[in-house]
Amino acid sequence: xxxxxxRNLDHCLKCSTCHTQCPVVANYPDFPGPKxxxxxxxxxxxxKGQEKPLEIDxxxxxxxxxKRCDIACPHGVKPSYYNMKNKARLQGQSISKFRDWIxxxxxxxxxxxxxxPGLVNFALKFPLTKSVMGxxxxxxxxxxxxxxxQIKIRNSKNDKKVLYxxxxxxxxxxxxxxxxxxxxxxxxxxQVELASVNCCGxxxxxNGLLDEAREMxxxxxxxxxxxxxxxxxxxxxxxxxxxxxKEEYTNIIPGTNSAELKQNVxxxxxxxxxxxxxxxxxxxxxxxxxxxxxxxxxKAQGIGVPAANLLKKVAVKDLxxxxxxxxxxxxxxxxxxxxxxxxxxxxxPLFKDIKNSQVxxxxxxxxxxxxxxxxxxxxxxKHPVVILRDYLKNSDTEKF
Amino acid sequence: MNYDVVVxxxxxxxxSAALAAVKEGKQVLVIAKGMGNLYSxxxxxxxxxxxxxxxxxxxxxxxKILDSLIVENPNHPYAKVGKxxxxxxxxxxxxxxxxxxxxxxxxxNANMMMPTAAGALVPTTLYPxxxxxxxxxxxxxxxxxxKELVDFYPAYVAQNLELQLGRKVKxxxxxxxxxxxxxxxxxxxxxxxxxxxxxxxxxxxxxxxxVRDSLILIPAVLGVTRWQEVISNIEQSLNCELLEIPTLPPxxxxxxxxxxxxxxxxxxxxxxxxxxxxxxxxxxxxxCEEISIYTANDRLKKIKAQNFxxxxxxxxxxxxQVLPREIKEDVxxxxxxxxxxxxxxxxxxxxxxxxxxAGVNVNDRLQPFDxxxxxxxxxxxxxxxxxxAGYDPFVEKSGNGVALTSGYKAGLLAAKxxxxxx
Numbered sequence: 001x002x003x004x005x006x007r008n009l010d011h012c013l014k015c016s017t018c019h020t021q022c023p024v025v026a027n028y029p030d031f032p033g034p035k036x037x038x039x040x041x042x043x044x045x046x047x048k049g050q051e052k053p054l055e056i057d058x059x060x061x062x063x064x065x066x067k068r069c070d071i072a073c074p075h076g077v078k079p080s081y082y083n084m085k086n087k088a089r090l091q092g093q094s095i096s097k098f099r100d101w102i103x104x105x106x107x108x109x110x111x112x113x114x115x116x117p118g119l120v121n122f123a124l125k126f127p128l129t130k131s132v133m134g135x136x137x138x139x140x141x142x143x144x145x146x147x148x149x150q151i152k153i154r155n156s157k158n159d160k161k162v163l164y165x166x167x168x169x170x171x172x173x174x175x176x177x178x179x180x181x182x183x184x185x186x187x188x189x190x191q192v193e194l195a196s197v198n199c200c201g202x203x204x205x206x207n208g209l210l211d212e213a214r215e216m217x218x219x220x221x222x223x224x225x226x227x228x229x230x231x232x233x234x235x236x237x238x239x240x241x242x243x244x245x246k247e248e249y250t251n252i253i254p255g256t257n258s259a260e261l262k263q264n265v266x267x268x269x270x271x272x273x274x275x276x277x278x279x280x281x282x283x284x285x286x287x288x289x290x291x292x293x294x295x296x297x298x299k300a301q302g303i304g305v306p307a308a309n310l311l312k313k314v315a316v317k318d319l320x321x322x323x324x325x326x327x328x329x330x331x332x333x334x335x336x337x338x339x340x341x342x343x344x345x346x347x348x349p350l351f352k353d354i355k356n357s358q359v360x361x362x363x364x365x366x367x368x369x370x371x372x373x374x375x376x377x378x379x380x381x382k383h384p385v386v387i388l389r390d391y392l393k394n395s396d397t398e399k400f
Numbered sequence: 401m402n403y404d405v406v407v408x409x410x411x412x413x414x415x416s417a418a419l420a421a422v423k424e425g426k427q428v429l430v431i432a433k434g435m436g437n438l439y440s441x442x443x444x445x446x447x448x449x450x451x452x453x454x455x456x457x458x459x460x461x462x463x464k465i466l467d468s469l470i471v472e473n474p475n476h477p478y479a480k481v482g483k484x485x486x487x488x489x490x491x492x493x494x495x496x497x498x499x500x501x502x503x504x505x506x507x508x509n510a511n512m513m514m515p516t517a518a519g520a521l522v523p524t525t526l527y528p529x530x531x532x533x534x535x536x537x538x539x540x541x542x543x544x545x546x547k548e549l550v551d552f553y554p555a556y557v558a559q560n561l562e563l564q565l566g567r568k569v570k571x572x573x574x575x576x577x578x579x580x581x582x583x584x585x586x587x588x589x590x591x592x593x594x595x596x597x598x599x600x601x602x603x604x605x606x607x608x609x610x611v612r613d614s615l616i617l618i619p620a621v622l623g624v625t626r627w628q629e630v631i632s633n634i635e636q637s638l639n640c641e642l643l644e645i646p647t648l649p650p651x652x653x654x655x656x657x658x659x660x661x662x663x664x665x666x667x668x669x670x671x672x673x674x675x676x677x678x679x680x681x682x683x684x685x686x687x688c689e690e691i692s693i694y695t696a697n698d699r700l701k702k703i704k705a706q707n708f709x710x711x712x713x714x715x716x717x718x719x720x721q722v723l724p725r726e727i728k729e730d731v732x733x734x735x736x737x738x739x740x741x742x743x744x745x746x747x748x749x750x751x752x753x754x755x756x757x758a759g760v761n762v763n764d765r766l767q768p769f770d771x772x773x774x775x776x777x778x779x780x781x782x783x784x785x786x787x788x789a790g791y792d793p794f795v796e797k798s799g800n801g802v803a804l805t806s807g808y809k810a811g812l813l814a815a816k817x818x819x820x821x822x
Contacts, residue, residue, distance in 0.1 A: 016650035017439045020587050029592060032582050071675025074434035075718065246697035262697035273401070302676040302695035304401065304429075323672075324663065 005082075005251065009046075011075040012039035018069035018079055023326040024062050027345040031062050034069035038079030041086075056089045062339070063087065064330030064346075065206050067243070067300040081251060088210035096336075099137040103332035104207040107199035110172030113146030121145050139340035144371055149175035151194065153182055158191040162271075163224070163232040165195040167241035169367025170383075180389035181237050181268060187279040187392045188272060193232070195223070200241045203332050205248060217253045220245075221261050228264045237268045237385060239298035239366045240331065246301060267298070267365075268385065269306035280314040280391045287316045287387070291359040293350065293373065294323035295366035307365060307384040315391050320357055325350035329372035344376065351376035363387060402704045403429045403671075405814045406691065408678055408731055409711030409719065411436030412445075412800050413785025413807035415661045416489065417709040418670045419496065420811030428670045429703065431693060433677035436658065437717050442516075442646035443620075443653030445526035445804055447490070447508060448478075449797025454750045458523035463487070463508040475790035477802045480764055481809045486801075489808035490526065500664035502656055503529045515617055515645050517552055519543075519560025523797060528653065530631050533615060533643045535565065540614040544606070547575040548584045551648045552619045561617075574605040586647040587655065589621035593630050603637045612638050620644035620653045627656065678731045687780050688732065707780045707814035710734075710760075710768075711807055714786030714793075720758060727758050732781060734760045734768045737789040752795035759789030765818055766810050779818060782810035 012035070019025055019033040037060055045054045063083045070078040102109075113120040123129050124143050134140055162185055170177040178194070185192045198220055205213040224234050224245075236242035245265045249258040292308045308321045328346030333339050354362055354377050361380040362373055370381040405421040407414045410432035422428045448462040451469055459465050466486065470479045478486060490508055497504040504526045506512060511523035513535060521535065535541070543561070545554035554571035561569045578584070578592055592598045606616070622644055623630035635642050646653045666672065676693045679700060683689065688708055692700040710731060712719030720736065721728045727736040739754035747753075763769045766782040784806040786793065793799035812820060 014649075015437070015440050016585060016587065017435050019585065020439060020650050020655050021435070025588070026591060029578070029580050029588060030582065036582070072435045073675075074437060074439075076433065076677070243696060246695075259698075263699055265697055300675065300696060302673055302693060303701060304671060304673050321666075324666075 005078050008077045009039055009042055012073075012077045013075060014040070015074065017074060018072045021068045021072040023066060023068065023328065023346040024064060024342065028062065028342050031059055032057065034063070034079035034083065037063065037086075038069070038082040039077055042082045056086050058090065060087050061090055061208075062342070064326070064333050066296040066326050066330055068296060068326065071300055071302075084205065084248075084251070085210075087206075087208040090208055096137050099336065100207040100332070101209070102136065103138070103335055104203045104209055105199075106203055106332075107168050110146065110168050114148045114172040117146040117148055134337065137337045139335050139337045141335065141340070141375060142371075144169070144173040144367075146172055147175055149179065151175065151178055151182065153192055153194065154186050156186070156191060158189055159231075160190045161193070161230070161232045162190045162235045163193050163195050163227040164235050164237075165200075165224075165241065165245075167236065167238035167367075168199055169238060173367065174383070177237055177383045177385055180383070180385040181235075183389050183392060184268070184272070184385055185235070188275055188277060193227070195227075195234075198223075200244045202240045202244045202248070205244070205252070206331055206333070210252065214252050217249045217258070221249060221253065221257050224261050224264075225257060228260065232264075233271065234261070234265045235268050235271055236265065237365065237383065239267070239295040239301070240368075242267050243297040243301055267301060267303060267306065269310055270301075270303045272310065273306045278314070279393050280388070281393050282314070284391055286314075289318045289320075289359050290316045291320045291322065291354055291357055291362045292384075293325075293327065293354075293362055293364040293369060294321065295364060295369045296326050298365055299323050307363075311363065311384055311387065315387050316363075320359065322350070322353060325353065327369045327372040327376075329368045331368055334368075334372055343372070347372055347376045354379055401429070401702070403427050404706050405429075405709065405811070406431065406703055406705035406707075407709040407711060407811070407814075408432065408691070409436065409709075409713060409717075409785065410434075410662075410672070410674060411438045411711060411713055411717060411785060411803060412441075412657075412661075413711035413713075413803035413810070414709070415665060416493070416804045416807030417711055417782075417784055417811030417814065418665050419492075419668075420808045421709075421815040422665065422668045422670050424812070424815035426815045429673065429705070430665070430670060431673045431676070431678065431703065433675070433712075433718070435674060437713065438658040438661075439654050440649035440651055441654035441657070441800065442651060443528060443657045444514060444524040444646070445490075445493070445504070445506075445800040446523065446797040447486075447511075447525035447801040449511065449523040451796060453752055453792055453795045456750070458513070459511055461509050462511055462525055473790070475761075477788045477791055477806050478798070480762055480766060480788075481805045482764070485809045485812075486805045489805040492808070493526065493804055496664065500660040502660040505529045505532050515557065515561060515643070517557065517619065517645050517647055519557035521561070521564050525801065528656070530627065531644055533641045535561075535615070535643070537615050537641070539641065540570070540611075541565075541567070541617065542570045542572055542611050542614050543617045544611075545571065545573050546589060546619065546621065547573055548578055548580070549586065549589055549619055549621065549647075550583055552645075557617065557645070572609050572611070574602060574609070576601060585650055586619060586621045586652045587624065587650040589619075590624045590627075590652045593621060594623050594626045599630060599633060603634055606634070606638055606640075611640060613640060615641045615643060617643050617645055619647045620651065621647070624652060624655065625659075681732050683778070686776065686778060688778055691731070707782065707817065709782050709784055709807070709810040709814050710787055711784045711803075711810065712787055714759065715755065717786055719785075719787045722755070729760055729787065732768070732778060734777060734783075735770060737761050737771060750795065752792035756792035756794055757790060760787050761789050765813055766806065767818070780814075782813045782818075784810035
């Protein structure tokens with residue numbers, strides 16, 4: 001793994017500010033927290049050396065990799081880096097290993113599900129399916145529906161070229177996000193191409209399957225670099241995919257390739273913020289009130305809240321921007337039976353805040369945040385592109 | 401990204417600057433390398449505890465002493481901020497603290513003596529209303545330690561207090577019986593005590609220890625966000641007074657202030673980008689045009705602003721970097737006034753350490769200036785807090801006071817383009 005973060009270890013003064021920002025600590029007192037699991041145990045591990053290595057603390061499995069500890073540190077230490085690295089060494093029970101493998105490979109099920117959505121969605125609702133999943137250690141909660149949709153790209157040539165990487169959630173569960181993103185990018189005069197989908201590796205990595213994540217990262221990076229060298233920018237609309245390409249790849253496959261890739265990855269709204277034009281209809285009536293939840297992995301990108309700023313400018317009159325709470329889902333974490341109660345407890349303050357703010361809907365960039373918020377509040381949740389596409393000049397309103 | 405005011409630093413000085421600027425109706429962004437050291441602080445705001453710094457007697461009336469300090473030490477940050485703004489910043493903070501749901505109290509005319517986790521009595525000026533309890537009351541005083549909590553020893557606290565107060569102070573231990581195998585800190589216990597079941601266990605034990613009607617000194621673990629409920633619940637059950645003592649980090653009292661202040665600013669429309677330091681700054685004719693941060697993918701993100709506040713802290717906050725032969729200010733590369741001698745052999749010398757005086761020299765508008773040429777270096781940069789030269793916050797006990805007041809003035813100046821109509 002990268003040694004930039006390894007060197008940061010000694011900057012930890014044990015102030016525990018990260019500890020106070022950890023959503024798991026706040027809801028599960030037995031969890032030792034980022035400082036202890038991260039820099040503190042890593043020091044011991046280094047001191048003990050390879051011969052009699054320190055055992056990996058089982059509670060590491062509870063780290064959601066939300067990265068709130070990383071941005072909290074006043075001294076630039078990234079506890080989540082050590083946690084990800086050591087999670088891969090965890091010895092779990094085989095049944096939960098199997099379950100984790102199933103959840104980590106969402107892309108396989110997505111590919112099947114989106115080809116025959118009717119059948120798979122029906123099967124997922126079937127009580128027997130739920131009880132089998134329960135036996136495997138999967139929480140009894142709704143899975144997102146699989147959908148397929150024909151995507152239209154204008155194919156006009158332009159100097160500004162984008163390779164759009166929608167990620168698994170948009171590809172298999174909400175293709176509307178893909179179409180809306182393409183429409184917006186084209187309105188901004190970008191030439192758009194759609195990346196052939198492969199999982200970025202986030203769920204694989206957070207389930208501790210580091211070797212496999214490495215393989216995926218190497219393969220994906222190769223594809224992306226081909227485009228980058230032809231002048232394309234890589235654009236994401238999923239905060240977690242974005243952060244993985246921007247940051248995690250340089251940790252798991254350090255070197256010039258991942259370094260070149262990360263420099264060319266943009267969150268859609270981060271890119272649009274740099275543009276001079278604003279191809280939106282200013283005369284269209286704005287939405288009165290909405291709630292924007294900042295996903296942890298967007299917050300960790302250090303780019304501020306460009307989607308929220310654009311929403312405020314063109315689409316929503318009173319936008320409540322909230323970045324205090326983690327929704328608790330953490331990708332596949334909240335789908336695991338034994339972690340489900342923690343995931344819901346973490347999300348509880350967010351759910352309450354949303355309900356108290358009496359908004360007709362919530363906006364957020366992350367697909368799994370969306371699932372969790374809908375599950376916890378029953379309030380509809382939309383991706384910012386779906387709102388903003390409606391406000392494009394000459395937007396084809398029949399689409400709705 | 402384009403803002404009216406960009407504040408660099410997320411400690412008390414940065415928050416205070418953001419507050420002053422947003423109240424002037426400005427679009428404000430706070431950027432910081434990480435969450436500030438405010439999380440590790442006591443939550444007390446000391447205006448001035450000891451003056452002259454070598455004095456063994458605490459200042460009784462800080463506002464009165466301020467006049468002589470300003471005359472005798474023209475390089476002290478308080479002299480640059482000026483008495484009027486100091487008073488205004490303190491009064492405004494008291495009002496805002498009510499709005500942020502963490503009401504503070506105190507008077508600039510009278511310091512309050514507060515016990516520390518070592519049992520020392522230290523002078524402070526503003527403190528949370530929940531700690532407005534005088535150590536000099538007639539009630540019996542007990543110090544309660546919690547078995548699960550590291551780094552708080554009631555006998556040690558009690559003995560030191562006895563020496564200073566000249567009266568009996570009783571140390572006691574309680575055990576919350578949480579049955580959690582790992583080592584717990586103040587924040588963990590504060591979370592636990594928000595649960596009625598755990599709290600009732602604590603109340604039962606205190607009743608058994610016969611401490612009804614006493615003044616109970618207890619480490620600050622009485623709730624993270626629901627402290628009001630926790631404290632009043634215990635006080636009513638025991639007919640006692642509870643005085644929380646700030647603990648070693650993570651300090652719950654510092655946490656409450658940092659989180660409440662930040663949330664208040666967010667609700668007022670202040671934006672935050674935390675976790676990434678400033679990478680470089682671009683200058684033109686004595687002005688800072690823009691700054692950049694390296695985001696998660698090490699790409700530079702440009703941030704433009706009319707005016708900037710620099711509140712990155714001192715040596716402890718890493719606003720100043722001490723290298724073998726120089727001290728550096730990282731963001732703008734401002735010259736640092738370095739003491740002739742870095743440190744004294746006696747670490748706890750009453751004179752303090754010369755290194756504490758290192759920092760950025762500023763004029764009365766808090767703009768950085770070159771002490772040799774007397775030239776203003778950056779006209780739209782206003783410096784606040786521990787980055788400033790000319791004082792020793794540790795011995796004179798003025799750290800948060802300087803942060804609050806200089807932050808306030810820097811924020812005002814940044815909002816008004818460097819000119820105040822006083």
